[in-house]
Amino acid sequence: MRALLVYPEFPDTFWSFKHALKFVGRKATCPPLGLVTISPMLPVDWERRLIDMNVQPLNDADLEWADIVLLSAMTVQQDAVRQILERCKAVGLPVVAGGPLFTMEPEDYPDPDHLVLNEGEITLPRFLDDLNHGQAERCYATDDYADLATTPPPDWGLLDLDAYDSMSVQFSRGCPFACDFCNITSLLGRRPRTKSSQQIIAELDDLYARGWRRSIFFVDDNFIGNRRVLKQDLLPALIEWRRGKRGVPFNTEVSIDLADDAELTTMMVDAGFDKVFIGIETPDEESLAECRKGQNLRRDMLADVRKLQHAGLRVQAGFIVGFDHDTPAIFERQISFIQQSGIVTAMVGLLQAPPGTELYARLKEEGRLLGKAMGNNVDLATNVLPQMGLEALQEGYRALMGHIYSSRPYYERVKTFLREYRLPKAKPPLDWPSVRALFKSVYVLGIRDEGRRHYWDLLFWTVRRRPELLPMAVTLAIYGHHFKTITEANILGV
Numbered sequence: 001m002r003a004l005l006v007y008p009e010f011p012d013t014f015w016s017f018k019h020a021l022k023f024v025g026r027k028a029t030c031p032p033l034g035l036v037t038i039s040p041m042l043p044v045d046w047e048r049r050l051i052d053m054n055v056q057p058l059n060d061a062d063l064e065w066a067d068i069v070l071l072s073a074m075t076v077q078q079d080a081v082r083q084i085l086e087r088c089k090a091v092g093l094p095v096v097a098g099g100p101l102f103t104m105e106p107e108d109y110p111d112p113d114h115l116v117l118n119e120g121e122i123t124l125p126r127f128l129d130d131l132n133h134g135q136a137e138r139c140y141a142t143d144d145y146a147d148l149a150t151t152p153p154p155d156w157g158l159l160d161l162d163a164y165d166s167m168s169v170q171f172s173r174g175c176p177f178a179c180d181f182c183n184i185t186s187l188l189g190r191r192p193r194t195k196s197s198q199q200i201i202a203e204l205d206d207l208y209a210r211g212w213r214r215s216i217f218f219v220d221d222n223f224i225g226n227r228r229v230l231k232q233d234l235l236p237a238l239i240e241w242r243r244g245k246r247g248v249p250f251n252t253e254v255s256i257d258l259a260d261d262a263e264l265t266t267m268m269v270d271a272g273f274d275k276v277f278i279g280i281e282t283p284d285e286e287s288l289a290e291c292r293k294g295q296n297l298r299r300d301m302l303a304d305v306r307k308l309q310h311a312g313l314r315v316q317a318g319f320i321v322g323f324d325h326d327t328p329a330i331f332e333r334q335i336s337f338i339q340q341s342g343i344v345t346a347m348v349g350l351l352q353a354p355p356g357t358e359l360y361a362r363l364k365e366e367g368r369l370l371g372k373a374m375g376n377n378v379d380l381a382t383n384v385l386p387q388m389g390l391e392a393l394q395e396g397y398r399a400l401m402g403h404i405y406s407s408r409p410y411y412e413r414v415k416t417f418l419r420e421y422r423l424p425k426a427k428p429p430l431d432w433p434s435v436r437a438l439f440k441s442v443y444v445l446g447i448r449d450e451g452r453r454h455y456w457d458l459l460f461w462t463v464r465r466r467p468e469l470l471p472m473a474v475t476l477a478i479y480g481h482h483f484k485t486i487t488e489a490n491i492l493g494v
Contacts, residue, residue: 001046004066005039005158007032008073008080009053012486013378014347016054017165019482023440024433026165028054030217033168034072034099038120039155043128050158053080063091071112072099075354075375085111096127104183104355105372106139115139118187119173121146145188148173148195153203156210166215166251169203171195171234175222177255178358179279180292181320184221186356192225197237204241204248213247213431215275223252223276227264235264238271249424251275255295259304262311269312274424276308280317283337284330287323291359305341309420317343318377321397322351324387331396335403342417344476345483346404349377350397351384359384379490398491405487407451410480411458418466418473438474445477451484 010016017029032052039048049065051058063069069088073081078101088095089111097112098120106115114136116123123140130136154169161167174192175184207216224230238250250273258265258276268276280301281293288296305315319338321330338346352373353360363369368385386393403409445455455477462473488494 001043002065002067003042003046003048003070004062004068005032005035005048005050005070005072006058006084007035007050007052007054008071008077008084010077011079011376012489013076013376014483014486017479017482019485020478021165023437023444023478024165025436026433027163028052029164030166030168030219031159031164032072033154033170033219034120035070036154036156036158037151037170038070038072038098038124039158040152041120041124041128043132048155048158052159052163055160055163058084058087063087063093066093069093069095071095071097073097073101074099075101075104075373077101078375081109085109098123100183100187103141103187106141108372113138115141117141118143119146121148121150145174145191145193148193149199151195151199153199153206156206161210161212166217167207167212168217168219169200170219171200171223172220172225174225176225177222177295178292179281180290180358180362181351181353183354183356188221192220192222194226194229194234197233200234201237201241208245208248215249215251218250218252220252222255224254224258224261224264227261231264231267235267235271239267242272248272249274251277253277253279256280256299256301256304257295259307265308265311265313269424272424274312275314275316277316277318278305280305280337280343281320282323282326282330283333284323284325286325287330290323290325291320302337302341305343306420309342309417310422312422312424314417314421315341315343316345317341317347319346319348320351321348321400322382322384322386322388322393326386326388326393328388328392328396331400334400335409338404339409339413339416342413342420344410344414344417345479347377348397348401348404350380350382350393351386352377352382353384378486401487401491405480405483407449407454407480407484410484411451411454411477414458414473414476414480415461417476418462418469421469421472423468423472434471437478438471441474441478441481445481449481 012018051062094113096114096116098116102109102115103117116127118141122142122144127140172192172194174189176190178185254276256278308315353363354373370383370385373383374381380394446452458473462470
């Protein structure tokens with residue numbers, strides 16, 4: 001069999017970083033980790049080829065080469081998925097579909113010949129065995145969770161590593177919390193399951209041997225979900241692995257209560273973590289209680305963010321507007337929190353209700369669902385009928401985003417962050433893409449952009465106050481260009 005592994009293109013969103021990647025000559029932020037993990041599970045005599053449509057197009061010649069297509073996707077990729085399915089159907093090419101999109105909404109996708117849902121370590125072998133015996137069924141699903149000790153190392157050889165700005169590895173699946181708008185627990189459970197440190201070190205050794213020196217993203221939904229294993233096994237192993245290594249900073253997703261554990265924070269920084277993404281959602285206590293975000297309640301989240309910044313972690317964060325307890329005052333409160341915190345990468349979206357969540361079930365019962373969740377947090381669409389009214393929510397959202405990603409507030413927020421941040425140990429090496437990004441930023445942001453005065457003010461301020469953070473300042477200025485471009489095109493309609 002010739003297996004064509006296909007990953008659909010992402011739309012132009014905050015998380016695509018497309019407008020920032022142009023500065024460093026990369027095509028995508030991260031590779032399709034699911035597909036490169038599935039690849040070693042396929043029969044050894046199968047030929048395989050990966051098409052990541054964020055890196056290269058899916059050509060007719062690719063479809064002619066293939067005997068079967070393996071397609072994986074997330075909700076935000078659904079439009080591209082439908083186009084791929086139409087093309088495969090037109091040439092009679094069988095499609096095996098899996099991943100979060102198909103697992104959460106299999107009834108919406110009648111075109112794939114086979115659905116291999118939930119965790120591939122369990123369902124893919126069943127499908128392959130039946131296929132080998134000529135009796136493959138349409139749908140393979142399970143309520144069980146995989147033992148990650150059985151997960152093979154990713155097939156990095158399928159990738160053009162130079163096309164990506166970051167690599168991805170996975171240590172754990174599942175999250176101990178139960179936020180009502182999040183479908184992670186329905187997909188992966190509340191008991192975090194982990195790989196061994198030996199598995200992770202083998203994956204990192206493979207990447208390092210291939211010459212990888214840029215960042216690595218631990219894609220865990222909550223990296224600190226199992227602190228005992230982290231402290232006793234993985235982090236000591238990562239600290240030891242890092243000795244004598246160049247570059248390779250790590251980043252991941254954590255909950256805000258990391259700030260309560262100084263030992264764990266220090267170990268993460270010593271292991272090479274320099275960025276964490278946190279779901280802050282809202283500074284409003286009633287809205288946090290409403291969505292069951294208990295880990296964020298009754299705490300000074302501004303102080304927590306600052307504590308992590310002082311430790312050497314750049315905090316990125318997600319924010320949501322549109323909770324039932326939100327009033328029109330929430331937009332100014334969000335602006336104030338974001339600006340004071342120095343959270344430069346602030347991903348603010350309208351509340352969405354994905355299938356499989358408690359929020360979806362509640363709103364369906366109340367008759368307040370407006371179609372499907374799009375998985376895209378950078379436009380005015382939501383499938384939730386908000387208590388404050390849809391027009392008021394959208395208008396407030398426009399004002400919020402127009403403020404935080406206009407030049408002056410954005411660059412002021414970068415300064416706030418740089419005042420608090422301590423440079424981590426895992427410094428990225430100075431390479432040609434970094435130098436190229438600097439010169440391109442001077443031309444695009446320092447000469448052509450209408451906010452050029454703020455760009456030069458940031459650079460001169462950094463040289464005077466925190467010269468060691470000048471590369472960081474340039475990077476964040478480039479991020480701002482991306483965020484502003486997306487905000488103007490998708491939200492403000494400029």
